[in-house]
Amino acid sequence: MLRSSLHSAEIAAVALCAAVGLPEGAPDWVHLLPAGEIRTGDGRGPYRVPDAARLATASLGAGERLPIDENHATDLAAPRGEPAPARGWIVELQARADGVWGRVEWTEDGRHLVASRAYRGISPAIQHAADGTVTAILRASLVNRPNLRGLTTLHQETEMNPLLEKLLAALGLPATTAEDAALAAVTTLHAEKAKSLTALQAALDPIAVALGLQAGIDAGAVLTGAQALATGKGGKDSEQALTALQSELATVTKSLNSLQETTKREKAEAYVDGAIKAGRVGVKPLRDRYIAMHMADPAGTAELIAGLPVLGGGGEIVPPPAPAGEIALQAEQRQAARLLGIAEKDYLATLKAERQA
Missing domain, CATH: 1.10.287 (Helix Hairpins)
Structure with a gap:
């Protein structure tokens, strides 16, 4: 399998960011990969995500976490013996209409870096096949020179363009509708x-x-x-x-x-x-x-x-995205609960307690 570290795309120019109020703090959810065909600014790829739900399941098993470092330190600095501390942990992946999103538990340093706007983008490290099909999300990095097209930047996740918001309301479309x-x-x-x-x-x-x-x-x-x-x-x-x-x-x-x-x-x-x-x-x-x-x-x-x-490509049922800050059981977790004879709500409560520990 081939491994490649990709950079997230610049969604808005500096002038646009100056015109739109940016939210305070670090977002709970980050956009890791867009749906469908993925283009890059440097000509690599294109890469493809044919089934976002299947990719989310393959990338993060029950109880696992994916690290978020700075500038791909895990791939570039760590092999040279240099530090590559995690600035956050991806604890949940969701397949949405516009791709794969990850819920992040930020470290104190990571939250400060994002809240102070030291970084503006998330860059995923992916595993892909020779034909460009993405087979797994391995980890992600805080970056400032994005390359991947189609991602929402860190400071756009919680602040919607007011004009787009009014337009969607006038059209009778959900607020999550893509542009x-x-x-x-x-x-x-x-x-x-x-x-x-x-x-x-x-x-x-x-x-x-x-x-x-x-x-x-x-x-x-x-x-x-x-x-x-x-x-x-x-x-x-x-x-x-x-x-x-x-x-x-x-x-x-x-x-x-x-x-x-x-x-x-x-x-x-x-x-x-x-x-x-x-x-x-x-x-x-x-x-x-x-x-x-x-x-x-x-x-x-x-x-x-x-x-x-x-209904995902593998036959698993993917529930709709849970509200920000909440935990939703994945298909395997619901099946495990049934096999163990545990009610889903009790199993969910156990997972919440484990993540808060």
Whole structure:
């Protein structure tokens, strides 16, 4: 197996960091590897993480910890007999939508280094196959010259861009949605708006013609013509024109309602099918029900589905990320608890006590 020490990517320029308030202290969770294909600034790779859940399980067994040092001292300084003290310990790994995250128990020195912003990035040391597939995360380092693209920097983990936060809320998307997914949602929204405007104009044209106006005029002009007809300024044929207009309006209303229903269904089907593709447990058997729920309440249904566990590539069920600072049992730990005849909550309490000892 080949071993390679990689550096995390610069997510924001200095000017951007100066413009966005940076949180105090050291983050409990750090972004170790992005999902999918990983690009680097120096041309190495690309590397791939085809299954983040499987990688997290393979990298950190029950009770194990991965060290965080400075500037890859374990790999570079220690072989020369120089010190390579740990500045923190990764005690938990989670597979999330944007890759693998690690929960860190910082040492006193490590917490001070991060809180004082002596370092701005986390650089993982990985084990990978010849084809670039990442097979394990070995450890990580505090660094200042990042190279890996797609990681969240130390001082971005707890401070979300206010504009992005408002945008996600307006779109009805979870706060954990990645920027590219938010951009895709905006693009889809624009496409749907254009489609709706085209359909609306197509519906207005027959009304305009019925009013004796030209096709292609805007809604304001159609309204003016209708008001003139209603006040009797349309001439002796106004009564017949009004009857024709009412008929056209009934047809248009039916068409618009059908269009809105179709648009809602297309969005719901896309979201639910995406959740099925992502391995969300229990969604596929209830696909039609989730689609109907999403059509009625998109935000509520998205929140419900996001809370469902994910079926990993190896068949293990990966629970949704636990809130910061909490411990979530991994698949092997839940299986061990069942074999031992111990309730999961009791096993979880034991793990918490061991980590606090």
